[in-house]
Amino acid sequence: MLIKDLFKQKRMVFSFEIFPPKLTSPIETVYKTIEELAVLNPDYISVTYGAGGSVNNNRTCELSSLVKNKYGIEALAHLTCINSSEDKINKIVENLNKNNIKNILALRGDVNGEENGSDRYNYAFELIKHLRDKGNLCLGAACYPEGHVQSDNLDNDILYLKNKVDAGADFLVSQLFFDNNLYYNFLDKAASKNINIPIQAGIMPVTNKKQIERIASLSGAYLPQKFIKIMDKYEHNKEALRDAGIAYAVEQIVDLVSSGVSGIHLYTMNNPYVAKKITNSIESLINHINEEAI
Ligand code: FAD
Numbered sequence: 001m002l003i004k005d006l007f008k009q010k011r012m013v014f015s016f017e018i019f020p021p022k023l024t025s026p027i028e029t030v031y032k033t034i035e036e037l038a039v040l041n042p043d044y045i046s047v048t049y050g051a052g053g054s055v056n057n058n059r060t061c062e063l064s065s066l067v068k069n070k071y072g073i074e075a076l077a078h079l080t081c082i083n084s085s086e087d088k089i090n091k092i093v094e095n096l097n098k099n100n101i102k103n104i105l106a107l108r109g110d111v112n113g114e115e116n117g118s119d120r121y122n123y124a125f126e127l128i129k130h131l132r133d134k135g136n137l138c139l140g141a142a143c144y145p146e147g148h149v150q151s152d153n154l155d156n157d158i159l160y161l162k163n164k165v166d167a168g169a170d171f172l173v174s175q176l177f178f179d180n181n182l183y184y185n186f187l188d189k190a191a192s193k194n195i196n197i198p199i200q201a202g203i204m205p206v207t208n209k210k211q212i213e214r215i216a217s218l219s220g221a222y223l224p225q226k227f228i229k230i231m232d233k234y235e236h237n238k239e240a241l242r243d244a245g246i247a248y249a250v251e252q253i254v255d256l257v258s259s260g261v262s263g264i265h266l267y268t269m270n271n272p273y274v275a276k277k278i279t280n281s282i283e284s285l286i287n288h289i290n291e292e293a294i
Pocket residue numbers: 047048049050051052053078079080105106107108109110111122123124125142143148149150151156157160163164173174175176202
């Protein structure tokens with residue numbers, strides 16, 4: 001099924017994200033993760049694409065195919081365009097098509113100070129335009145509730161986001177955030193620019209201190225005092241920190257779901273234990289929302 005049709009059928013779409021293992025680890029290391037996530041019955045599972053447009057591109061297709069064709073769960077394959085030629089993109093899409101994958105999250109990828117090795121693609125909207133012409137694909141794109149780290153400000157970033165929607169994106173998935181008010185502010189601003197496609201809130205349960213520091217530097221996400229207090233308090237107790245991270249994510253999701261967002265995309269970090277805890281805590285809420293008539 002195309003993910004855009006899921007949004008038509010359901011008030012609330014609930015999905016997971018996983019990443020392929022590094023090339024130095026066998027791909028099988030993630031098979032058990034997928035098996036355990038599949039039991040939780042998400043609406044779809046997305047599979048990330050190697051940073052910089054490199055490494056594990058085939059793994060994205062292989063794992064998306066497993067999700068779709070072995071477990072019968074809809075798959076969303078991430079695809080970045082930096083450092084890629086049109087020919088390379090076409091081959092990847094062909095391979096996805098052969099594996100019955102029709103949902104693609106079309107991204108630029110991180111340039112990270114290096115030169116973009118592509119003379120065809122500089123921004124995600126160009127990839128979206130290219131893929132849109134291929135027909136019969138469902139295209140997602142990324143959005144940033146606090147603005148993308150490289151953008152001057154949120155308003156400009158939203159203008160560029162509108163380009164992606166006009167180029168043919170069917171739905172949006174957000175960058176992680178820890179302050180729901182910033183997300184609501186972003187939704188208002190997006191609506192005021194006529195961005196009317198479904199937007200899914202990206203939620204990352206933070207379960208270790210190293211992860212927080214990495215996230216803060218990479219995404220520039222605002223860390224509310226309440227969040228910092230919890231993380232500082234339990235930083236030396238692995239179990240307590242994990243449980244506090246799960247509780248914080250659940251609280252965020254309860255508020256988002258009750259406020260009528262279109263969906264939640266859970267960054268599982270390939271951790272089925274955490275995904276299971278969160279899913280079990282919010283399942284009845286999501287079912288309740290989805291039982292209401294559209
Ligand atoms: P774009 O939409 O092209 O935006 C990039 C920057 O350029 C922004 O600052 C934007 O404001 C600016 N911009 C856009 N258009 C223009 C224009 N015409 N002129 C000037 N400036 C412009 N990365 C991976 O490598 N693999 C993944 O699997 C992956 N999955 C992700 C999933 C989600 C949900 C999210 C939110 C991000 C993901 N990323 C992934 C990270 C993403 O690749 C980076 O954030 C990247 O830097 C931006 O990608 P984009 O598609 O949002 O780019």
